[in-house]
Amino acid sequence: MSTVLTDCRVPFAHELIELARADERIVAVCNDSVSSSNLGEFRSLFPERMFNVGIAEQNMVGVAAGLANAGLIPFVCAASPFLTGRATEQIKADVAYSRANVKLVGMSPGVSYGELGPTHHSIEDIAWMRALDGLPIVTPADDEQTREAVRWAAGHVGGVFLRIGRFKVPSVSGGQSPAFAFGQSNAVRAGTDVTIIASGVTVSRALAAAELLADQTVSARVLNISTIVPLDAAAVIAAARETGRIVVAEESVSRGGLGGAVAELLAESNPVPMRLLGVNSFAPTGSVEFLLDHFGLSPEGIAAAARELVGRA
Amino acid sequence: MTSDWWQRLHAAGPASTADIADFAAEIRRTTLVTINRAGLGHIGGDYSVTDILSTLYGRVLRVDPANPDWADRDRFILSKGHAAVSLYSTLALSGFFPLEWLETFTGPLSALNGHPNRNKVPGVETNTGPLGHGFPVALGCALAAELQGSDRRSYVVIGDGELQEGSNWEAFMFGGHRRLTNLTAIIDRNRLQQGDRTENTNSLDPLDAKVEAFGWEARVIDGHDLEALHSALTAPSDRPVAVIAETTKGKGVSFIEDRAEWHHKVPSAEQVALALEELSR
Numbered sequence: 001m002s003t004v005l006t007d008c009r010v011p012f013a014h015e016l017i018e019l020a021r022a023d024e025r026i027v028a029v030c031n032d033s034v035s036s037s038n039l040g041e042f043r044s045l046f047p048e049r050m051f052n053v054g055i056a057e058q059n060m061v062g063v064a065a066g067l068a069n070a071g072l073i074p075f076v077c078a079a080s081p082f083l084t085g086r087a088t089e090q091i092k093a094d095v096a097y098s099r100a101n102v103k104l105v106g107m108s109p110g111v112s113y114g115e116l117g118p119t120h121h122s123i124e125d126i127a128w129m130r131a132l133d134g135l136p137i138v139t140p141a142d143d144e145q146t147r148e149a150v151r152w153a154a155g156h157v158g159g160v161f162l163r164i165g166r167f168k169v170p171s172v173s174g175g176q177s178p179a180f181a182f183g184q185s186n187a188v189r190a191g192t193d194v195t196i197i198a199s200g201v202t203v204s205r206a207l208a209a210a211e212l213l214a215d216q217t218v219s220a221r222v223l224n225i226s227t228i229v230p231l232d233a234a235a236v237i238a239a240a241r242e243t244g245r246i247v248v249a250e251e252s253v254s255r256g257g258l259g260g261a262v263a264e265l266l267a268e269s270n271p272v273p274m275r276l277l278g279v280n281s282f283a284p285t286g287s288v289e290f291l292l293d294h295f296g297l298s299p300e301g302i303a304a305a306a307r308e309l310v311g312r313a
Numbered sequence: 314m315t316s317d318w319w320q321r322l323h324a325a326g327p328a329s330t331a332d333i334a335d336f337a338a339e340i341r342r343t344t345l346v347t348i349n350r351a352g353l354g355h356i357g358g359d360y361s362v363t364d365i366l367s368t369l370y371g372r373v374l375r376v377d378p379a380n381p382d383w384a385d386r387d388r389f390i391l392s393k394g395h396a397a398v399s400l401y402s403t404l405a406l407s408g409f410f411p412l413e414w415l416e417t418f419t420g421p422l423s424a425l426n427g428h429p430n431r432n433k434v435p436g437v438e439t440n441t442g443p444l445g446h447g448f449p450v451a452l453g454c455a456l457a458a459e460l461q462g463s464d465r466r467s468y469v470v471i472g473d474g475e476l477q478e479g480s481n482w483e484a485f486m487f488g489g490h491r492r493l494t495n496l497t498a499i500i501d502r503n504r505l506q507q508g509d510r511t512e513n514t515n516s517l518d519p520l521d522a523k524v525e526a527f528g529w530e531a532r533v534i535d536g537h538d539l540e541a542l543h544s545a546l547t548a549p550s551d552r553p554v555a556v557i558a559e560t561t562k563g564k565g566v567s568f569i570e571d572r573a574e575w576h577h578k579v580p581s582a583e584q585v586a587l588a589l590e591e592l593s594r
Binding site for chain 1: 431439484
């Protein structure tokens with residue numbers, strides 16, 4: 001089996017161009033992030049539909065709301081820490097509360113800027129965006145999911161936060177069709193003893209963890225959550241009921257993040273023993289790979305958390 | 314009940330300056346009664362912006378109260394959303410929604426919140442309230458019109474104190490860079506912010522030189538001179554236009570004018586009677 005690794009910004013840009021060819025309402029807005037958002041080809045093809053406001057995130061999001069007011073479908077493409085951190089109030093008031101049809105694309109989230117450090121890491125974005133009313137959060141995990149999620153976002157009427165990773169990932173959809181369905185999780189591996197809930201870059205690591213656990217006769221289910229808001233409650237509750245233990249592995253803070261979302265749901269419906277793995281402090285210096293491992297998001301780290309739960313139960 | 318003001322202002326050709334003055338007085342009376350009934354509002358900023366609103370809706374904006382979502386309407390955004398009552402009064406008198414709605418202002422489940430909501434109030438383009446939001450959205454509206462080849466225009470009213478928010482200067486910078494001649498920013502230069510005079514807090518002068526430096530044409534006018542307003546809001550330019558409307562907070566009622574304490578003070582019944590008398594002269 002060959003393992004092709006994908007920087008999801010590539011299928012994102014490819015799909016956006018395909019959509020833009022077919023629908024002249026599609027426009028892009030960015031903050032001097034043409035290259036970091038992989039929009040160079042879009043700009044060449046549709047120069048008048050590329051609004052680069054410069055390094056000014058508040059204006060970027062407000063401008064997008066104004067473009068949407070005219071019936072255009074703006075995709076705001078910027079590094080996730082600056083999009084969600086610098087322009088939080090614009091996202092709240094101009095997009096979520098105003099119900100503007102703006103697609104907010106948080107590029108290179110989590111610790112994908114590695115050695116650049118915590119100023120450039122976007123570990124808080126999911127918690128911040130999840131607090132806003134009426135803003136779907138979509139986190140595709142691979143090439144196929146990215147393409148389908150971009151297409152879905154363009155067709156969805158209303159604001160969306162789409163988190164697009166740059167850290168290269170293998171396919172986890174395994175040819176499933178559709179690879180992405182809004183609001184639905186994908187059970188990418190069946191299992192009965194414990195469920196590992198993962199999202200984005202952690203899905204392939206969760207699958208590798210399940211392999212390690214299988215060698216130790218622990219049967220782990222892996223759930224790929226590519227829509228964090230609204231959460232696939234039925235699948236999460238079924239996982240809790242059927243496997244009795246939940247590990248959440250995410251490339252963001254657990255408090256307010258996917259871990260928080262799963263814990264809130266299960267606390268009210270079906271409490272089970274849980275372990276929440278995430279990037280829960282400002283990171284030390286290191287590469288992306290190093291940092292993911294450092295925060296327990298390696299296959300070994302995730303497997304260890306699952307084993308601990310199974311042993312405890 | 315639907316107001317007949319729109320008919321009076323638009324049916325027989327362009328409205329006269331006297332018509333606009335009458336409209337402005339009616340907006341001020343309606344604002345006063347609405348604030349007094351609700352026990353809540355920002356009368357100082359409502360009155361400084363009233364002549365701007367009456368001019369815009371009376372003889373500048375290309376909008377249709379019967380079809381508020383008309384695709385090629387001009388876009389108007391009140392970025393200083395706390396002056397909501399003057400906007401609501403203007404919209405209701407223009408026929409965007411029934412006058413009775415004003416009686417519900419700030420009541421339980423009213424469409425008329427303390428700050429305007431586009432999903433509840435016909436004629437509102439974006440939800441404002443937090444300062445520094447309206448200008449970038451108006452800029453986006455202007456960019457969209459340019460892209461779509463439409464001659465519709467975008468107007469935004471910004472409070473002068475509001476200009477202390479940096480997002481406005483991001484918008485000035487990009488509007489100037491793009492030379493958006495279909496965009497007009499109107500600054501309600503009443504020189505008072507909630508707590509003090511702007512120049513005692515974080516000074517804005519020389520405001521005309523600042524916006525000119527960002528590539529805009531500054532038009533400094535008396536913001537209560539209806540002819541000067543009309544001319545400043547309609548004369549063409551080869552640059553985006555910033556109308557710096559020198560206004561008086563609380564304009565129109567002697568005991569409210571130019572006093573910081575009337576930023577959001579509510580008039581008593583006795584003060585309402587006195588004010589109505591002044592506004593009816």
